[in-house]
Amino acid sequence: MDTIRKMFNHLDWANRAILGALQSGEADGRALRLFAHTLHAERVWLTRLRGQDSSGLPIWSDRDLAFCAELMERNAEEFEAFLADDIAADPQRVVAYSDSKGNPFETSAGDILTHIVLHGQYHRGQINSCLRESGLEPVGVDYILFVR
Numbered sequence: 001m002d003t004i005r006k007m008f009n010h011l012d013w014a015n016r017a018i019l020g021a022l023q024s025g026e027a028d029g030r031a032l033r034l035f036a037h038t039l040h041a042e043r044v045w046l047t048r049l050r051g052q053d054s055s056g057l058p059i060w061s062d063r064d065l066a067f068c069a070e071l072m073e074r075n076a077e078e079f080e081a082f083l084a085d086d087i088a089a090d091p092q093r094v095v096a097y098s099d100s101k102g103n104p105f106e107t108s109a110g111d112i113l114t115h116i117v118l119h120g121q122y123h124r125g126q127i128n129s130c131l132r133e134s135g136l137e138p139v140g141v142d143y144i145l146f147v148r
Contacts (some may be wrong), residue, residue, distance in 0.1 A: 004091065004110065005083050007117040007143075012076045014038070014141035018124055019072060021131060021139045023065055031130035036063045038123045039071045045116050046078055048097035049088070049109060059100060089113070 018035055019028070037060050047054040063071075066139070083089045091110025098104050128138035 003114050008079055008083060008113075010146045011042075011117050011120050012072075012079075012142050013146050014124055015072050015076075015120070017139045017141055018127055019065070019069055020129070021136065022068075022127075025131070025134070025136040027127075027131055027134050028135060029062075031127045031134070032065065032068070033060070034123050034127050034130065036061055036068055036071075038076060038120050039068055041119055042075045042079070042116055043071065044100075045112055046075065046082065049082060049095055049112060053098075055098065055100070055102070055143070070095060 015038070022032060022035060040058050040061060043055050044054045044059060078096060080090075087093075089109060091108060091113070093109045094106050095109055095112060096104065096106050121143075124141050128141070129140050
């Protein structure tokens with residue numbers, strides 16, 4: 001569980017770095033859309049981990065940076081609380097949920113938590129590509145930079 005907590009600390013650190021880059025430059029709309037998607041997906045998975053219905057939650061949306069900053073803070077606080085609950089965050093606990101098409105699945109909490117951090121890192125890489133294409137400096141969000 002310590003590794004998963006550390007991965008979520010990295011996720012929060014990397015999200016904050018991306019937000020800072022987006023706030024300081026004129027990135028294209030694709031970068032903001034990807035960042036909003038990353039944060040929405042975190043919210044969807046947290047809802048599922050809690051055993052709640054995620055069907056009404058967006059996965060993609062066109063939102064502004066203020067909304068993203070607020071959602072990022074909310075996700076960080078709520079993931080911290082979730083991970084502090086040893087029973088809910090037990091990596092072996094099986095979580096039943098439905099995907100966005102209504103298909104039922106059962107997946108371990110550990111696999112879901114791992115997916116969340118990997119999904120975010122994938123999209124932060126895409127955001128960095130958008131930043132570079134917009135003439136802005138990409139943000140170092142590699143895990144090794146976080147642990148240094």
